[in-house]
Amino acid sequence: MSEEVLKDAEARMEKAIEVLRSELSTVRAGRATPALLEKVTVDYYGVPTPIQQLATITVADARLLVVQPWDRSTLAAIExxxxKAELGLNPQNDGQVIRIVVPPLTEERRRELTKLVRRFGEDARVAIRNVRRDAIEELRRREKEGLLSEDESRRLQERVQKLTDQMVGRVDALLEQKEKELLEI
Incomplete structure (x- = not known):
């Protein structure tokens, strides 16, 4: 019964890390990746539609993305x-496909992106700490209700803390990797 508190906490912490991974994938590091266009939505016959549902996005080389729509009539809307997405990218439409050259990052832009990445990391740490707080409060509530002994509650709280430390370590590793990628020229 009390193990479910730990499992729930772990699942919620994993979700926070997945959100961080998703956010980090949208930060461009001067290298072309389809994840750059993940949040772009196209007005397709009046319905906002994710670009992945309208086209194939491929990486032609390290600095070139190619967007090939399944329906050529959507080329202009995708472009x-x-x-409009303000990604700092300039799409070039040749009537068949859209080519997007990913420009190299300036030193100033690299620093800005590093700050953004750190903010994403701090948000993830806060989310993990909130999960820890909720789990510990639940364990204390169960202890007050007599569902857990004091020793059992303390042991589980220590396990929650160890889990929190482990997850924060994973966040730090992800951030370090992304910052290294951003500052690499």
């Missing part, structure tokens, strides 16, 4: 959506 407008990429421009």
């Amino acid at each position: 407008r959506a990429i421009q």
